[in-house]
Each structure stands twice: as structure tokens, then as C-alpha cells.
Amino acid sequence: MRTKDASDIQKPVRSCCDPLAGAAAGPRLEAVIEIGATGLRLLIAEISADGSWAVIDRAERALALGRDVFTIGSISRDSLLQCLAILNRYREILRSWAVEDAHVTVVATSAIREAKNRDSILDRLSVKTGFRVRVIDGIEENRLMYLVVNRALRGAPGALGKINSIIMDVGGGSTEIMLMQKGKMVAAHSFRMGTVIIEQQVKAMMGSAKDMRRFLAEYIRTTGETLNKELRLDRVHQLIAISSDARLAARSIGTPVTDLLSVIPRHEFISFVQRVTSYTPEECVRNFRISYGEAESLTPGLLAYQYFLEMTEAETVLVPFLTLREGVIISCVSGPDPLVNEEFYTQVVASAANLGKRYHVDEDHSRYVTRIALGLYNCLEAELGLDRHARLILEVAAILHDVGSFIRPADHHLHSQYIIAHSDIFGLNKDDMNILSNVVRYHRAEKPNPGHHAYATLARQDRTMVLKLSALLRIADALDRGHSQHIEDFDIELSKDTLYLRARGTHDVTLERMALEEKADLFEEIFGYRLVLN
Known part of the structure; x- marks a missing residue:
């Protein structure tokens, strides 16, 4: 199709997040704070004039917002006060790096997204800390996941290229899943199934570890039937796992492929999960040097990956050493769109x-x-x-x-x-x-x-x-x-x-x-x- 127009040339628009816009000013700092279901996490990155970037500081504080929301439906006063204290501590860190508010992105995921008192919580956070919090939905998380995976697999053998893949992020309050057929996106979904939700539902039923396994296996079987309508899972040959639980497994038994990516053979991943599920939370804390809250969610998180893995023909599990926060940085470096x-x-x-x-x-x-x-x-x-x-x-x-x-x-x-x-x-x-x-x-x-x-x-x-x-x-x-x-x-x-x-x-x-x-x-x-x- 041929088109004609007298004014068919437009000047490109620059924004403050466009690396070309700040070329004359040299490197700049960008920060991301993620308010998740299990904690608050800070990342500060230095972005060069050519668009390259490197993480220069991180911080993380555990806070079980998800336990409040997925049990009583709202964020409690005590949790709000703890959240404010952590955010004000992060503001001190940002001041020490001289990061201006215009270069700080604060995102909230499933816990605040589903809280009945979400609006009042967001208002308190803004008034008491000065941060404007952007609540992102599951599909936005999928977009950031894709940016992270694409970055981590760049230059790695076998990448997304021509392989049928399932990309998963098992979080505290939701699980994000993307299906790719020969490198093309088939579907993206956000399911209300996360480690904190599983843990709270099993506790509410006074269930045992066996009950938790049965509950999780049944949920994943039902989810798999939905996904099978879009891409046959038995034709998936690559599972890409994105979460702190998957990164823990990769640090323990994975083989580094690049600085940003590790690979775990299928049978080794399953064996590792079986070993971890035999530990008590106290043993997980001791063996992996993680918090007690992280230890409680470790078993359901790893089991979710195992059950999905067993529904596929994937022989390897790929684990990127990047998070949603890096996804926000990548998005910023790419420009506002x-x-x-x-x-x-x-x-x-x-x-x-x-x-x-x-x-x-x-x-x-x-x-x-x-x-x-x-x-x-x-x-x-x-x-x-x-x-x-x-x-x-x-x-x-x-x-x-x-x-x-x-x-x-x-x-x-x-x-x-x-x-x-x-x-x-x-x-x-x-x-x-x-x-x-x-x-x-x-x-x-x-x-x-x-x-x-x-x-x-x-x-x-x-x-x-x-x-x-x-x-x-x-x-x-x-x-x-x-x-x-x-x-x-x-x-x-x-x-x-x-x-x-x-x-x-x-x-x-x-x-x-x-x-x-x-x-x-x-x-x-x-x-x-x-x-x-x-």
C-alpha cells in the first residue's frame, strides 16, 4: 500500500527516560522500589549516556503484607506502620546517593493491588513518605518479565529462538505465566495463586504438608488444562523460572551460562525440590541463610515449578538472575514506551x-x-x-x-x-x-x-x-x-x-x-x- 502526505516527516520526541536525552549530562541514577507480598525491595542503577546500566546498590526488608491481605482482606495498621518505616529508611538511602524523586519509580504488586483498603494505604504512603506508588497489574508484570528474560538470554545459547517455552514467576500473591511457541508469544496470564495464598489457605484448613501438595497439584493441573488450549504443554521444551525461590535453587545447584543466567537439568531440579520439601522452615533458614518468612514460602514456590515442569517435556530449567526491578530499569532505558x-x-x-x-x-x-x-x-x-x-x-x-x-x-x-x-x-x-x-x-x-x-x-x-x-x-x-x-x-x-x-x-x-x-x-x-x- 502506497500513501502520500505533505507532512510525513516528524521529529522524534525525547523524554527524561530516553538515554539520548541525557547524553550531554553524562551518567544518571535511577531507583526502583517494589512493594511486594513478602517484602519491600530497593534497587539503584547507574545509567550511562549510551543506555547501558549497572546496579550499584540494593536493599531488602521482609514485610508480610500478603498475609494480611490474603487472610483478612486488608493491610493492617501495624503492617502500614512498618511499611512507612521501611520506605522512609529507603528515602535516606536515596538521599545518600543524591537520587531525586523524579528518578525514583515505586511499584506495588498483588498485595496492595488486592487490598480492600488500597486507596487509603496509597494515600498514607504518599502523604507520609512523598512517594507516589504505581500499582501494576499482572499483565504489566508479564511485560516486565519478558524484558528481564530477553535481557538475560541475550547471547546465551538456545535462547528463546525456536524453542517452545513457558516463562513463570511464582510470587507471593500471584503467578505470572507466558507461553511462547517457536519464539512467538502465544499467551500471557496472571493467576491468583502464590506462595503466601497457598500457605494461608492450607493453614486455614488446618492442613498438613501432604494437603498442601495435593491442593497445589490440583490447582496446577486445572491451570495446565487451560494453558493446553493455547499451547500443548507436552510440546514445551524449556522452562524459564523467575523468582527468589528459583534463584535460590540456581545458586545451590545451577550451572552458570552467563553472569545473568544459570541452567539446571530437569532431574537435578526435581531432586533438589524433593530435598528442600523434607526440611523444616528452621532447617531452610539454617541451610540457605534466608529469613523465616522466606523459608515458609520456599516449599510451595519450588513445588509449583516442579509440577509445571513435570507437565512439559522440558529437560532444563533456565533461571535469570534479574528481577522485576531490573525490568523497570530496562523499560526506563528503552524510553517511556x-x-x-x-x-x-x-x-x-x-x-x-x-x-x-x-x-x-x-x-x-x-x-x-x-x-x-x-x-x-x-x-x-x-x-x-x-x-x-x-x-x-x-x-x-x-x-x-x-x-x-x-x-x-x-x-x-x-x-x-x-x-x-x-x-x-x-x-x-x-x-x-x-x-x-x-x-x-x-x-x-x-x-x-x-x-x-x-x-x-x-x-x-x-x-x-x-x-x-x-x-x-x-x-x-x-x-x-x-x-x-x-x-x-x-x-x-x-x-x-x-x-x-x-x-x-x-x-x-x-x-x-x-x-x-x-x-x-x-x-x-x-x-x-x-x-x-x-
């Missing part, structure tokens, strides 16, 4: 395409509409005022716009909205999914309406994005009204007040003209251009 990384962008699209396959979308129509929609976006890029991330949202919307036909072709735009709003796509967080589901809803005759709750509750700038992207998607879909792709390609040309779509070759475009008459009104309202199909 890590999707500028083409490989990452491709993985998001691959995940969306796999979701489409699960619901049996018309793939030829989907590819055609995607190509036309992106051609329109490229032609109008200067008019849109949107970034690369918005272009990705449009691409995914074009791939999945008809996914609701799986339920019922009539009103399939509403079913598409529902399916997408309740699905996971690698690399897209909940805000992205809300925007995406609205774009898909409005690809038919219905236009965005303030009376529609899902649309009205979006932020103003997100509603504007929905208007622009759905206008483009409606045109692209209209140009394949009959799902026949009988017009092989278009030339797109933007003049002073008209957008011309010229079908290459000789074609009867009567059906497409009729479809455009129904759908072009939103485009013309938003952009002010008349639409002409020749």
Missing part, C-alpha cells in the same frame, strides 16, 4: 493473533483490515497526534474486531467488546484493554456515545483516542464489506480537504461505496476530510 522495541511490538501482535485464532476469526479478512487500517494511520499520522502505542492498539483492534462473531454474528461488535475486556493480551495493561475494547465496539454503524458506560468512564484523552482509532477501523472494515478481499490494494492520498482511496486495477466498488456511506461519517466529523473512493 518500550514498544519502540520491534521485537516486543511483534510479541504483542502475536499474542493478539493467537487470541483471534481461539475464537476462529476470519484470518484473511482480519489481515486485510489490519493492513488497510495501518495504511490509513500512516497517511494521517501527523493529523492524529498519537504515538506508537496508539498505532499498536489500532493494529490489535483490527486483528480482533470480529472476534465476537464466535458468540453470535448479530451484534458481534458488543460480543467483541465483552471478549476483549475479559481477556489478557501480552504487553497490554487493563487501561489499554479498556481502550481496545471500546475501539472494537465502534467498528460498526454505532458511534461512541457518552451514554455508553464503558466509553464514558474512560479518561478524556482515552475517549479521544477511541474516536480517532475507531474512525479508521470503520473505514478499513468497510473496504472489505464482503470479506472477499477482491480489491487487492489501495493507494491512499491526502489532499487539502479530501482523503482519496484509489483501488488499484479495475474493480466494481459498489458494495464498498455503500459500506463507506454508512461508516465514513465518524471519520469526516473527527478529521474534517471528505472521503472519496475511486
